Amino acid sequence: MTLATKSGTWGIRGPSESMFAVLVRIILIALFDVGVIWFVSNAFAKGFTQLGIVLIVIALMINAIFLLQKAYPYRWMAIGLSFLILFTIYPMLFTFYVAFTNYGDGHLLTKEQALPLILQEKYLPEEGKSFSWTAYRADDGKYALWLVDPSGATFLARQDETVIPAQPGDPGIGEPDGKGIPQSIEGYTRLNTLLAAADKTLPTVLFGAEGEQTVQIRSPSAAAELQQRYIYDEAADAVIDQSNGDIYNNVEGTFATKDGKTIRPGFRTTIGWKNFQDFLTNPALRGPMVRILLWNFIFPTVSVLSTFFLGLGIAIMFNDKDFPFKKIIRTFLLIPYTIPGLISIIIWRGMMNPEFGIINRTIENWFGIDGPPWTVEAIWAQTAILLVNLWLGYPYMMLVCSGALQSIPADLYEAATVDGASVWAKFRKITLPLLLVAVGPLLIASYVFNFNNFNLIYLFISGGPPIAGASTQAGHTDILLSYVYKLAFESGGRGVQYGLASAISIVIFIIVGAMTLFQFRFTNMWEEVSENV
Amino acid sequence: MFRRTALVLLIVIVAAFALAACGGGAAEPTAAPTQAPAAATNTPVPAATNTPVPAPTNTPVPAATDTPVPAAAPAGTLRVWADDTRAPILQALAPDFLAAYNIELVVELRSAIRDDFQVAAPVGEGPDIIVIAHDQAGTLVENGLLAEVDLGDKADMFLDIAKGACTFDGVLYCMPYATENMAFFRNTDLAPDAPATWDDVLTTGQALIGEGKTTYVMAVTGTTYDAYPLFTAFGGYIFGKDAAGNWNPEDLGVDSEGMVAGVKFLADGVAAGTLPKDWDWANNHALFETGEVPYIMAGPWALDRIRASGVSYAISNFPAGPAGEGAPFAGTQGFFINGLSDNVLLAQAFLTEFVATDEVMTALYEAGGRPSAYIPTLEATDDPDLAAFGEAGANATMMPAIAAMGSVWGNWNDAVVLARDAKQTPEEAMADAGVKIRSLISGAAAGMVNVPGSYQAAAGCPGDWQPDCEATAMTKGDDGLWTSGPFALAAGDYECKVAMDGGWALNYGVDGKKDGDNYKFSLAAAGEVSFVYDPNTNLLTINVP
The missing domain is CATH 3.40.190.10 (Periplasmic binding protein-like II)
Structure with a gap:
């Protein structure tokens, strides 16, 4: 960077900076670092390793930029760069990472989150007893429990003291209330269930002396001689069920025994190329891929061409200075662009309903024939989608073309007129080539946008009508993205599968990227732009 | 949805950045309750008059008859997510609850409760209780986000079919309050x-x-x-x-x-x-x-x-x-408890002691327009239309909530x-x-019949006990029997089982028993072993030399 080398020292202090300013700067950065360290340590503790790493990278970058004099010019970009890393680069890397994991329903938690859940599970040994309980609290915060077992025998259980059989009216124990529960216990105040339950630590309190019978509260109606069910063997990465000695090994993010018993929940873990493999080889996922891909190319191509030529046609008409009521008509023509697509797509869906829609009703009333089966027949559904997209998309092209037409010098047309060129020749030889220079990149952008135009496809008829005899749930107007959505989020079997979705979105990314590159290369778009600018 | 998770995280980070930049290390990404509880300010409720305090099994309210709510901090806080029908009813109960038990009830109105919960609960931001339909709970149970609910001695006051709806693998996960069917x-x-x-x-x-x-x-x-x-x-x-x-x-x-x-x-x-x-x-x-x-x-x-x-x-x-x-299919609306909350016991007590009462259940019924799952309220229902719905649903099938x-x-x-x-x-x-x-349910190995066991590593599998290992997969013969092998094995004792579709979901053990015991076989000397499986009897024949 030329800027940096001018003032370029590696020192901390700027050429005309006071010591005080330097100090303030260092203190502010130190405070920032404290915040980052706190946040990063939290991220690591909860298992969000990737996020933690990205934050460290950003923090190091910010530190360097604000400390080193040489990096001075970057200070103006520091925030932008941080956000670039956080919002663009990190999500991309995260998508790549997720593509190689089993992240999804059943494996939603990180291992750090799932293990404590598994370990907190309790079980009641066969000889263990269960009681109903009433809690009492001493002033020092210790608790006592009055226990009644199913046979009606009553016990007094205190912390760190042996559980003893007791009766209301015994020394230190008050008289029974209507249900036979003592109204008071000496040194303790009786609590109602809700008040007792408000203490979050109560379920973890062990009643009874260590090494003897202990009782724990498991629910508002029951306390029992509970034992911890699972213990975790870190060396073997296995969980052992203490109730029967079963060993659960970590198998791809699920603790499972040899003979197939599993513990819920599973957790997130990397599983290699499995998601890609599944998508490419599993007949339950692959489906009518060729057909979907074909439509996925036809849809954006036809959409871009139709919207472009309609928009261009209107723009050329309006380019004529003498066109009457130009402004009002142009305003009306812009309306589709101003209504949110979300709403207009749904309105179109209603209007194109083959039986109840206004379009077919009108056709029926005026001509006495049935209207086209818009959402039922494949070819009509595809036509309907293209028509709706034409309606949604032409105002944009009209705007863009209007602007570009203004920039074509009028003397070119005058010269052509002098040479005796026809209107068509002028359009083909002057307008179109000069227009494409300006609009070309936008057409490619529009193509890429429509390639992944999930909104339209999904809101219109969810990719329907269904393809008869397909090996997966796929429709005639499904594009790759809507198909993947159905697969990974709706019907893909076991709920939502982020891992699979990420893997497929990477495949789409590669397709779109390759296509865009191809288009830019072979249309020489950039070269012409640079020549003409 | 990972995008949403990421987005939430990112927003929190940015907030932390901003705070860290100006305030230094004090950034705390706790989401403030969106709706302030109707707290002590306007509620000197005389608890005895209109609180639906449950039968006085325990010492009731500490002398709260006509004193205003104690100024002391509440003993606890319960956060509930409910939709726009349920939230106002629960919100209206908050002052009574605070007065009676000095526990704050924070009701937050949500529309996409299940999806939001799925994001919030794992990062510790979830509410203690959510109110959803039972068919949404299946994935939450699978993800380990819900806690078991013990209705205690009130269990008999709820319809069996409603309880059955939110019972997964024999564990009850909700307190139902309404059923619905066509x-x-x-x-x-x-x-x-x-x-x-x-x-x-x-x-x-x-x-x-x-x-x-x-x-x-x-x-x-x-x-x-x-x-x-x-x-x-x-x-x-x-x-x-x-x-x-x-x-x-x-x-x-x-x-x-x-x-x-x-x-x-x-x-x-x-x-x-x-x-x-x-x-x-x-x-x-x-x-x-x-x-x-x-x-x-x-x-x-x-x-x-x-x-x-x-x-x-x-x-x-x-x-x-x-x-x-x-x-018809039947659905159940119920209260579910966040398994990752540290308030599970309080949430349970709130449900069984406070919500499962005639007053609250009736209020929920009146606002919801669905037949109650709480028997005393159901019996008191006098709306003929809802009664007719109940009758039409008498033979209803609970909508399966399995994955x-x-x-x-x-x-x-x-x-x-x-x-x-x-x-x-x-x-x-x-x-x-x-x-x-079927192929979605059983995955890539749909239709595979396999004999996973302790011999598999020797038979060319990456390890033992792998129901999806191609090397030991059986093939179906013209006689309808499935066979595999022969496999050359060393002398020793082995165990195995029959598993379908490359997983353990459906497996057969000794005597063709589903989930039965392992088959055992031994080789005195090294030799070749083959297997024959009869799909009609689910029996496995092991041919040892």
Whole structure:
């Protein structure tokens, strides 16, 4: 960077900076670092390793930029760069990472989150007893429990003291209330269930002396001689069920025994190329891929061409200075662009309903024939989608073309007129080539946008009508993205599968990227732009 | 959804950045409760008068008869997420609850409760209690986000079918408060009598069309859930149940004869022009409400609009078909507890001690417009329409909430659409759907029969006990028996089992018993072992030298 080398020292202090300013700067950065360290340590503790790493990278970058004099010019970009890393680069890397994991329903938690859940599970040994309980609290915060077992025998259980059989009216124990529960216990105040339950630590309190019978509260109606069910063997990465000695090994993010018993929940873990493999080889996922891909190319191509030529046609008409009521008509023509697509797509869906829609009703009333089966027949559904997209998309092209037409010098047309060129020749030889220079990149952008135009496809008829005899749930107007959505989020079997979705979105990314590159290369778009600018 | 998680995280980070930049290390990404509780400011509620305090099993409220709420900090806080119907009712209870127990109840109104919860709970931001329908709970249970609910001695006060709905693997995960199912509506001006069978529906409906009074025999509001009571009348079902009463994903009924017959009934109607070609929910409701059709199957959620339309209607049980009276799907609304909350005990106590009372349950019933799952309230119900819904749902099937159900909906819908639009015969369409759903449920190794065991590593597998290992997969012979091997094994003792579809979900042990004991075999000297499996008896024969 030329800027940096001018003032370029590696020192901390700027050429005309006071010591005080330097100090303030260092203190502010130190405070920032404290915040980052706190946040990063939290991220690591909860298992969000990737996020933690990205934050460290950003923090190091910010530190360097604000400390080193040489990096001075970057200070103006520091925030932008941080956000670039956080919002663009990190999500991309995260998508790549997720593509190689089993992240999804059943494996939603990180291992750090799932293990404590598994370990907190309790079980009641066969000889263990269960009681109903009433809690009492001493002033020092210790608790006592009055226990009644199913046979009606009553016990007094205190912390760190042996559980003893007791009766209301015994020394230190008050008289029974209507249900036979003592109204008071000496040194303790009786609590109602809700008040007792408000203490979050109560379920973890062990009643009874260590090494003897202990009782724990498991629910508002029951306390029992509970034992911890699972213990975790870190060396073997296995969980052992203490109730029967079963060993659960970590198998791809699920603790499972040899003979197939599993513990819920599973957790997130990397599983290699499995998601890609599944998508490419599993007949339950692959489906009518060729057909979907074909439509996925036809849809954006036809959409871009139709919207472009309609928009261009209107723009050329309006380019004529003498066109009457130009402004009002142009305003009306812009309306589709101003209504949110979300709403207009749904309105179109209603209007194109083959039986109840206004379009077919009108056709029926005026001509006495049935209207086209818009959402039922494949070819009509595809036509309907293209028509709706034409309606949604032409105002944009009209705007863009209007602007570009203004920039074509009028003397070119005058010269052509002098040479005796026809209107068509002028359009083909002057307008179109000069227009494409300006609009070309936008057409490619529009193509890429429509390639992944999930909104339209999904809101219109969810990719329907269904393809008869397909090996997966796929429709005639499904594009790759809507198909993947159905697969990974709706019907893909076991709920939502982020891992699979990420893997497929990477495949789409590669397709779109390759296509865009191809288009830019072979249309020489950039070269012409640079020549003409 | 990871994007949403990421977004939440990112926003928090940015907030932390901003805070860290100006305030230094004090950044705390705790989401403040969106709705402030109706706290002590305006509520000196005399607890004794209008609090539905439960029967005084324990020492009640510490002398709160006419003193205002103690100024001391509440002993605890409970956060609840509920939708726009339930939230105001629970919110109204908050002052009473605070007065009675000095525990703050924070009710937050949410629309996408399940999805938000799925994101918030794992990062410790979830509420203590959520109010959702039982069929949304299946994935939450699978993800380990819900806690067991113990109704204690109040268990008997709830409908068994409602409790059954949110019982997964024998564990109860909710306190139900309402059930909902569809019922059969008729326009009493057009069809004064309730039809006993689907044939009656056809006869009456066609007569009305003949008289020029109506357009169609019946409105059809959907392909799957909405048409289910018709499918069941013909013997259709989705999943069978195993001996223990749990849903059995292996027993799929989408392509059963009854389901095909039900779909055929509808497809024939469309072909004959007696049923609408389009089954859009709103359009078909409009048909009924404008008197263009005499019959419709509708749920309690449509009651308000049907009442508002002014059509004279009556609600009855579903007509019968060859397999008996049609049975709707039933759903249960319930309170579920966040398993990752540190307030599980308090949340349980709140539900059993405070919500499971006549007053609260009645308030919930009155606002929700669904039959109560709480028996005392249900018995006191005097709305004839809701009573009729209850009767129509007496034989209802609880909507399966197992994960496999996710594979069913879309494919089931597509198949019915294909049959309706005459793109395929009902038989073809439903058979296709069956194949698709089965392969989704069992994954890549669908149809695989394998003998996982302690010999597999020696037989060329990456390890032992791998039900999806190709090297030991069996092949089916012309005699219908599956065989594998021979495998050259060293001397020693081995164990094995038969497993289907590359997983352990369906496996057979000794004596062909499902989930039975392992087979054992020993080799005195190194030799070759082969296996034969008989799918009719589920028995495995082990040929040792």
